[in-house]
Amino acid sequence: MSSLLFDVPGPKARSRNRVLSVLTVLVVLAIVAFILLRFAQTGQFTAAKWRIFTFPLVQQTIVTSIGATLGAFATAAAGSLVFGILLAFGRLSDRSWISRPCYGITELLRAIPVLIMMMILYYGLPPLGVHGITPFTAVVVGLAAYNGSVLAEVFRAGIESLPQGQKEAGYAIGMSKGQVQRIILLPQAVRSMLPVIIAQLVVILKDTALGFIITYNEILFQANYFGTQSQYGSPVLPALMVAGVTYIVLCLLLSGFAKWLELRLRRGPKAIKAAPPRIMADA
Amino acid sequence: MDTLLNNLDLFTTGFKNTGILFVFSAVFALILGTIVAAMRVSPVPAMRAAGTVYVNTVRNMPLTVILAFFALGYPKLGLVPISFLSAAIIGLSLYTATYVAEAIRSGINTVPVGQAEAARAIGLPFLPSLLLVILPQAFRSVIPPLFSVFIALLKNTTVAAGFSVLEAGAIRQNLSERGEPAIVGLLWVALIFVLLVIGVLSTLQRYFENKWRVAR
Numbered sequence: 001m002s003s004l005l006f007d008v009p010g011p012k013a014r015s016r017n018r019v020l021s022v023l024t025v026l027v028v029l030a031i032v033a034f035i036l037l038r039f040a041q042t043g044q045f046t047a048a049k050w051r052i053f054t055f056p057l058v059q060q061t062i063v064t065s066i067g068a069t070l071g072a073f074a075t076a077a078a079g080s081l082v083f084g085i086l087l088a089f090g091r092l093s094d095r096s097w098i099s100r101p102c103y104g105i106t107e108l109l110r111a112i113p114v115l116i117m118m119m120i121l122y123y124g125l126p127p128l129g130v131h132g133i134t135p136f137t138a139v140v141v142g143l144a145a146y147n148g149s150v151l152a153e154v155f156r157a158g159i160e161s162l163p164q165g166q167k168e169a170g171y172a173i174g175m176s177k178g179q180v181q182r183i184i185l186l187p188q189a190v191r192s193m194l195p196v197i198i199a200q201l202v203v204i205l206k207d208t209a210l211g212f213i214i215t216y217n218e219i220l221f222q223a224n225y226f227g228t229q230s231q232y233g234s235p236v237l238p239a240l241m242v243a244g245v246t247y248i249v250l251c252l253l254l255s256g257f258a259k260w261l262e263l264r265l266r267r268g269p270k271a272i273k274a275a276p277p278r279i280m281a282d283a
Numbered sequence: 284m285d286t287l288l289n290n291l292d293l294f295t296t297g298f299k300n301t302g303i304l305f306v307f308s309a310v311f312a313l314i315l316g317t318i319v320a321a322m323r324v325s326p327v328p329a330m331r332a333a334g335t336v337y338v339n340t341v342r343n344m345p346l347t348v349i350l351a352f353f354a355l356g357y358p359k360l361g362l363v364p365i366s367f368l369s370a371a372i373i374g375l376s377l378y379t380a381t382y383v384a385e386a387i388r389s390g391i392n393t394v395p396v397g398q399a400e401a402a403r404a405i406g407l408p409f410l411p412s413l414l415l416v417i418l419p420q421a422f423r424s425v426i427p428p429l430f431s432v433f434i435a436l437l438k439n440t441t442v443a444a445g446f447s448v449l450e451a452g453a454i455r456q457n458l459s460e461r462g463e464p465a466i467v468g469l470l471w472v473a474l475i476f477v478l479l480v481i482g483v484l485s486t487l488q489r490y491f492e493n494k495w496r497v498a499r
Contacts, residue, residue: 005324005326005391005399005409005412005413005417006326006403006409007403009326013326017326017327017328020327020329020330021327021328021329021330022329024327024329024330024333025329028329028333038360038361038362039360041361042359042360042361044359107481108477110480111434111438111476111477111480111481112438112473112476112477113438113439113441113452113473113476114438115441115442115444115445115452116441116451116452116469116472116473116476117473119452119455119465119469120466120469120470120473123455123459123465123466123469124465124466124469124470125466127464127465127466128466202343206343206344206345206346207345208345209345209346209347209348210345210347210442212347212351212445213347213442213444213445220345220347220348220351223351224351224355227355234359236355236356236359237356237359237360240348240351240352240355240356243348243351244344244348244352247343247344247345247348248340248343248344251342251343251344252343255343
């Protein structure tokens with residue numbers, strides 16, 4: 001691991017590291033102090049700029065917008081998991097008329113920016129006579145399509161990294177291919193790929209903020225709205241600070257839950273020690 | 284086809300700006316990401332902590348929020364005014380650098396320990412052993428994840444359309460003003476992105492992978 005890149009420091013290295021540590025701390029403090037100073041000098045910390053957040057109605061709106069973000073996230077996460085599993089099974093199919101289109105769809109969806117996908121759904125479809133497309137559906141379908149195709153690759157890599165014997169054992173006791181995939185391979189693949197899957201879920205949570213651009217009423221959209229209220233001194237930066245901190249907290253909660261889940265599954269009875277392939281989440 | 288040809292000026296300007304955003308952000312993110320990765324494996328505890336805090340904060344914030352900070356919030360600070368294009372480049376670089384740093388750090392971990400030990404055995408201090416021995420090998424093994432980061436960056440440039448940068452993502456809005464159908468323009472944009480990602484970047488990735496394959 002990375003700690004093996006250097007030896008245990010001796011007395012000389014220790015004192016050098018101490019000097020470098022102090023220097024780093026000073027540089028970081030200088031940057032932070034400069035930013036805070038600029039914030040203070042332009043009056044971002046004055047009570048007037050934060051007054052808007054003291055109104056109960058505003059606080060309620062913030063809670064509602066957090067709900068909107070979480071709602072879009074939950075729907076899109078469920079959708080992309082289902083879509084991803086279907087695409088992965090499709091690609092692993094023995095019939096080429098199933099596996100080839102699935103391969104094409106996966107590659108295509110991965111190459112189109114999510115925002116463009118949302119715009120196609122939200123601005124492109126209604127003039128063609130498709131009705132009932134709200135910002136919510138555009139955000140959810142766009143996210144599910146893109147992240148589903150990313151997760152499909154993750155599931156496929158997970159299934160293919162499993163020891164061959166697992167599949168053979170399944171066939172040996174007379175299971176069909178579908179049963180082997182569903183009952184034997186998928187649960188193990190999900191377990192070994194869990195960190196990547198969770199990282200992708202964090203990406204979905206973050207990408208709900210793209211809804212801001214297609215007028216979905218989520219956290220950032222509300223923050224931007226509060227920021228333009230000139231009778232409260234246009235608190236753009238305070239509103240963005242609130243939004244940023246909210247997203248960090250939500251993402252950290254999700255990652256924390258993921259760590260807890262991973263530990264729980266590790267302790268499970270049948271944890272397979274197959275080395276998971278190196279795949280990273282796709283922002 | 285008419286929508287594309289009649290508004291070629293819009294598409295060229297849009298994708299030119301997308302290109303500018305991509306190239307500048309990619310270069311800055313690569314430099315900053317490498318520095319952060321080096322900080323995160325360095326023997327100095329404070330540097331490791333600073334790198335970790337930076338990566339964890341920025342990675343857990345949506346790109347849209349970061350771009351909003353630089354495009355909408357920064358002008359309020361009364362510092363040197365910057366254009367929306369530069370604001371987007373700064374935001375994209377800071378955001379992508381965290382992903383580059385993580386990719387390179389995972390690459391450093393794949394270099395056999397013996398390499399680092401050999402470097403120390405011939406008396407190289409930390410920084411030269413990192414720069415001369417570890418990183419050149421790490422870069423080769425992180426070509427695939429690094430290219431996924433850059434592909435993500437290329438797609439992420441469209442987010443700047445929400446912050447007054449006339450790039451590929453903003454083509455739709457301008458087309459609507461000229462009375463063109465939105466769907467046709469958007470499908471052209473999507474098609475060009477597919478060509479750029481699958482045609483150009485993936486080909487480059489395969490080329491570099493073959494060229495820099497590690498013989499072990």
